[in-house]
Amino acid sequence: MPKMSRSLRRMFWIVLGLLFLLAAARALWLQTRTAIVPDKTVLRIGFGDSRPMGETALRAVAQDYMRTHPDILIEVQRVPHTIYLQYLRTQFAGETAPDILQISSWFRGVTEMRDRYMLPLTRWLNEPNPYNAGTDLAKTPWRETFLDGLSNEAAYSSDLRDYFGVSMMIATVRIFYNKELLQQTTGRTAPPKSFRGLLEMSRQVQDYARAHDHRIVPFAGCQLSAAFVMSPSFCAVNQKLYQQLDRRRTLWLDQWDYAKTYLQGDWSFSTPSIRAGYDLVRELGTYQKPGFMQLDGRDANFEFTQGRAVMFAAMAGDAVALESQASFGIGAFAIPAPTVDDPEYSSSILGPVSELANLTGFVLGVNKLSAHRDEAVDFLRYLSSRHGNEQFARISGWLPAVEGAEVPPVAQSHRPVLLGYPGRFWAEMHGGGDEKAVFKSNFHLLVSHEGSTEAFCQRMRQLYGPTMSGDLARHARETMRNVSRQEPAIMGSWEMSRRPAETLPAMARNRSWTDDHDQLVGAQNRSEAEALQTRYLLWRHPAEGAD
């Protein structure tokens, strides 16, 4: 390169600097701009779901809404899911977050941000949704129009006893199967209807692969996909135990109850149904692609769509994407679990496993700082009305979250089993802290070729108690921190409730501050008592190495 004169070099750097500044300014503008449109209120929606059909569906419903609300302009912004958490943090910190945001418990840390920065929707959810007028949901409280009553981890804060979001879809999981490969390896044209049928079919696939020196496997496994297959079976054989562990007499175990009841000696790694559950998990593990614990969803997806596995357990919402990637016909069926007439496990089974607690996807909430909260809530009402949710489901191909909303043809076989017994034992018994990591790092002892239920249980006996005690102590500290955080809100709501309505700011008048105070005091008491109970238990039952 010819040597530049000093003045040229200076000019080069000035131009480069200007270009950089322009690019940075544009990026910042794109990040934070609110379109200024005369006579229109602009509502911004931000979400991090990686599937494009969600955005397409959301935009379509937004278009419909804007046709009947010409004073509203809705801007939809999809953020790459890999940076969504960071996006939320910077947006909240900078007070530039969109009016409506996706809350998803898939993103660790989002629920803490939700409780701090999102608007509690409970008081609207207790009233009927006006956009359900003229339907059988016209008088039903908005919350009760959702198939899960919004009792999911993303929409409901158990710390604050408040609702923060509305769900747009129910995310069941299904076993997708390669129709041609199924027939080729087993002679079947229909999937198995029962758990024993699934085991039998999986063995047939393995026999075929051995006989024909083929690399075909029953399941294109990965960590999450295998967990989908294993969970219903583990939960089924522990249905009676679940109820026995219900010390709070609510028939509901939360994710910490497994650890607490373990420390109190209510179950152990010698409990017969726990061992039975692990035996089933081990067997189901042998039908996954070898090394599945080191694989992720993309690996398993590839394995399946390349025709190397007969089956792939995935979210029902992935059906459309799978069909577009595969060159073969795909069917789907619900993941079977042992039933009350199972020849080996019937004594511990009560009935079907409910899918009600499955991960609900695409939960949207309102930014507490939004200048257009009423408009944002109104749009969410429209979006999650039966009509709005039907449209969303039709375009996305996902299962609707609202009662009575029409299920699109592609999702018909994905309808959830709502009535059944709790199906969260497997997902929750190892908590969400260090114990989960301990479980993952020792899971190979259960599912590897050289492993066994006994080897796994022996290891967990040494680790579960001490690790869960640490997790419980941390949880109690965090809960107490949340308790203290509520004091200003409680004082504030009490002060507001004492004042005549006409002396309050206009936006605060149509609200019962007495009810708000009631709600806050109740939520704080519940959380504080729970933290104190946990501390008491940890004092009373210090964890030892082995059960």
Added chain:
Amino acid sequence: MSAAWLDTAQLFVSDAHEAFEKVAATGTTDMRREAALGAAVTLLELSPHTRGRVEKSAAALRGLCEENANDATGLAARYLLGRIRQVYNSEDQAEPFPPELRSLAKDHADTIFGQLAMLKLTMHRLYLPQSEPPLAERFQSAAAYETKFTDPVLLREYHLLVANAQIFFETTESEALRHLRAAWELGIPNAVMRADVLVQIGELAHALGRNQVAAASYRRFLDENNHDERIMMVRDRLAALEGAHAKDE
């Protein structure tokens, strides 16, 4: 100051704190006291949370008490001071029975802060992680407060607290049931709490052989909760009760 309290209620503490500080510097005596209270309570949650801020808040609250410990602002300040000792310190430094809460419970039981104090003291006494005092004594202390609550919300909270403590310690099922039913009569607006209490009443009544009470509670649960994971389990129990009832007839 309503706007500042609104911000406080919504945890927009930074804006609220600024507004309170302004009034505390320039307002009338009464306004200054109220604003100083607001500034102290919002200081507790200003980001970043530091020990220094908590101590500064406590100092401001003590100042308010020294001026007047018995007006509305003074009572609120005493309550917050007690709560700082109870829940703002680390676990090993937390004080379960702060003097501020004890004096509020003793001398101002007819005020909201006196009754909140009774509630929090009861809670921390019941779950004290020590061998002493024995459980019977803890519940006796709790019982002494029962007739002192005049605020229906806090009375309901008291009943729920004692009921769940009875259940936690597996003491007297009949007492737990009594408290749950008393809480129910006072009204439980939170839908999730309502569902839990209905199941708890059903479970305890069933265990005590009070089958009509149990069945009524299970039926109410099913009427009010169409989308709850517990539906099958509650139906099982109702079917068993109704089957047993049919047999008796």
